[in-house]
Amino acid sequence: MSQTTVICFANNKGGSGKSTTCCNVGYSMATEGKRVLLIDGDMQMNLTLSYFDDETSLGFAKSGENLYTAIKEQRELTPYIRPTGYENLDLIPSSTLMSGIEFDLFTKWQREFILRQGLEKIRSQGSYDYILIDAPPTLGCWVINILCASDFLIIPVEASPWGLFGLANMFEFTEKVQKMAPGLRIMGTAVTKVNERKSYFRQTMENLESMDAQGTVPLFKTYIRVDSMIERSQDESMPVMAFKKTSRAAAEYLALAKEVMEYAHR
Ligand SMILES: Nc1ncnc2c1ncn2[C@@H]1O[C@H](COP(=O)(O)OP(=O)(O)O)[C@@H](O)[C@H]1O
Numbered sequence: 001m002s003q004t005t006v007i008c009f010a011n012n013k014g015g016s017g018k019s020t021t022c023c024n025v026g027y028s029m030a031t032e033g034k035r036v037l038l039i040d041g042d043m044q045m046n047l048t049l050s051y052f053d054d055e056t057s058l059g060f061a062k063s064g065e066n067l068y069t070a071i072k073e074q075r076e077l078t079p080y081i082r083p084t085g086y087e088n089l090d091l092i093p094s095s096t097l098m099s100g101i102e103f104d105l106f107t108k109w110q111r112e113f114i115l116r117q118g119l120e121k122i123r124s125q126g127s128y129d130y131i132l133i134d135a136p137p138t139l140g141c142w143v144i145n146i147l148c149a150s151d152f153l154i155i156p157v158e159a160s161p162w163g164l165f166g167l168a169n170m171f172e173f174t175e176k177v178q179k180m181a182p183g184l185r186i187m188g189t190a191v192t193k194v195n196e197r198k199s200y201f202r203q204t205m206e207n208l209e210s211m212d213a214q215g216t217v218p219l220f221k222t223y224i225r226v227d228s229m230i231e232r233s234q235d236e237s238m239p240v241m242a243f244k245k246t247s248r249a250a251a252e253y254l255a256l257a258k259e260v261m262e263y264a265h266r
């Protein structure tokens with residue numbers, strides 16, 4: 001029986017590439033023969049929509065076959081797993097009702113650990129090599145749940161003038177959560193939506209490289225450049241590698257996934 005590694009993608013800044021990175025790193029891992037479970041933790045359902053069309057996704061949201069229902073009712077998560085249609089790759093869908101999750105968690109005993117408990121059986125069965133969780137752009141009790149359920153945190157950072165804004169909050173928040181979840185480690189920051197011609201790309205890299213050099217937060221060597229294939233693939237509810245295997249983004253996400261897998265087993 002193999003061990004399952006749980007990795008979440010979180011950053012309180014919206015639009016930093018969390019859902020895109022979670023979707024495409026997961027797909028790349030699956031193409032490398034790893035068994036992967038994706039979990040959509042965001043009410044915006046972007047990870048669910050990356051694999052299922054609008055109608056199917058809304059069907060999950062309306063029917064109760066989703067993570068929100070499972071968490072609200074403190075259930076074990078196995079019955080909520082859906083096949084994506086791709087080999088080695090399953091997904092637990094989200095719901096638009098996820099917007100009310102903070103309210104639902106408020107009255108629960110040990111409310112920071114509901115997701116971790118829900119995943120216990122899946123982890124102990126060892127049927128997945130990786131579980132990847134997509135977080136919403138918030139820093140509340142639900143994101144604490146996501147961090148407490150994870151072995152590693154990856155922070156996608158957008159290479160934009162405001163990309164680094166608020167990152168200090170994310171680190172502070174993570175440090176606090178680590179007191180509750182001592183097993184949680186920051187795997188690194190991953191730079192996304194890069195345009196190498198823009199000056200702020202260098203600024204972003206230099207900032208993150210200096211954190212890496214100080215040993216505070218590692219930076220992935222692979223960064224993801226802006227590629228129109230990303231949005232086109234999302235429009236078709238497909239990971240970019242399945243949409244266009246020869247695209248630059250597909251190659252970059254595969255390289256990033258390889259770095260992530262190497263790091264996870266260091
Ligand atoms: N490499 C990329 N090239 C072009 N567009 C991208 C790229 N990565 C993400 N995007 C787009 O940027 C937006 C935000 O990305 P997303 O992954 O949804 O961020 P988050 O989940 O952090 O809010 C989306 O519209 C997505 O299509």
Ligand SMILES: [Mg+2]
Nearest residue numbers: 018019042046
């Ligand atoms: Mg998202």
